Amino acid sequence: MEEEGGGGAAGSIALHDFSGQLGEQRVHFHAMRLRDSLFLWVGAAPALASLAVAMCSPRDSIPVAASLLGDPSDTASSCLAQRLASKTKKQIFVSYNLQNTDSNFTLLIENRIKEEMTAFPDKF
Amino acid sequence: MEASPIVTSKQREEVVHGVPTEVVCTAFSNSVLVVVTQYGKMGTIVYVDPNTIGDNVGRPSLTTKVLLGKDEPLVHVCAKNLVAFVSQEAGNKPVLLAMALKDKTMEGIQALREVIRSCQVW
Numbered sequence: 001m002e003e004e005g006g007g008g009a010a011g012s013i014a015l016h017d018f019s020g021q022l023g024e025q026r027v028h029f030h031a032m033r034l035r036d037s038l039f040l041w042v043g044a045a046p047a048l049a050s051l052a053v054a055m056c057s058p059r060d061s062i063p064v065a066a067s068l069l070g071d072p073s074d075t076a077s078s079c080l081a082q083r084l085a086s087k088t089k090k091q092i093f094v095s096y097n098l099q100n101t102d103s104n105f106t107l108l109i110e111n112r113i114k115e116e117m118t119a120f121p122d123k124f
Numbered sequence: 125m126e127a128s129p130i131v132t133s134k135q136r137e138e139v140v141h142g143v144p145t146e147v148v149c150t151a152f153s154n155s156v157l158v159v160v161t162q163y164g165k166m167g168t169i170v171y172v173d174p175n176t177i178g179d180n181v182g183r184p185s186l187t188t189k190v191l192l193g194k195d196e197p198l199v200h201v202c203a204k205n206l207v208a209f210v211s212q213e214a215g216n217k218p219v220l221l222a223m224a225l226k227d228k229t230m231e232g233i234q235a236l237r238e239v240i241r242s243c244q245v246w
Contacts, residue, residue: 012137012146012164013135013146013148013159013161013164015133015135015148017128017129017130017131019130028129028130028131030129030130030131030133030150032133032148032150032159034159034161034164034165034166035163035164035165036165037165037166039159039166039222041131041150043130045130045153046130046131046151046152046153047152047153047154047155048152048154048155048157048220049154051169051191051220053192066192068169068191068192069171069191069220091165091166093166
């Protein structure tokens with residue numbers, strides 16, 4: 001049971017690691033699929049410095065988000081969480097730990113995640 | 125592309141006092157993430173931070189802060205009981221704890237602590 005979560009029962013937590021060369025930077029991703037929710041860590045070094053949560057709201061077309069940990073004025077985590085919540089309709093926890101929060105760059109990040117979601121739908 | 129993970133995780137599924145439980149521990153350079161769930165969800169998220177000053181016995185005291193979920197005394201007590209040893213053994217690193225518990229009895233917490241210990245990544 002200690003190895004990386006394989007394709008266990010649908011209810012169980014699945015872990016999935018992947019990475020991508022985005023521009024000049026190698027970015028690592030660590031995803032943890034839970035029941036109706038997803039935790040996603042993004043970073044170049046193995047530190048966890050921020051955390052945000054987002055989920056769809058029946059009152060608003062834009063998912064609601066909250067910053068839980070780290071600098072609340074740094075909206076990179078909550079923005080990404082909102083976008084992923086919008087796509088997956090799940091509760092999304094995101095920890096975004098990259099200096100580069102340029103919108104073009106975060107779009108690359110988002111596309112890399114979506115690509116992985118398409119390739120491994122059972123992991124998300 | 126499947127890369128070797130940059131962070132180490134260990135997970136375990138076990139029936140604890142009759143309740144199916146899942147534990148996932150992930151080691152980051154500056155903290156440890158511990159997920160303990162009996163609902164399959166993240167549940168309440170608590171940040172357990174060791175103070176550098178410490179108590180009278182020389183052990184660092186722990187500050188617990190509920191980041192998401194019900195902020196009630198029992199949550200703080202459970203959090204400290206579950207992961208104080210993780211923080212200590214990890215060299216006084218803060219622990220980010222996500223817990224969704226059906227069984228919050230003392231015996232239940234004690235048993236959960238052993239499951240967390242079996243997922244040692246720190």
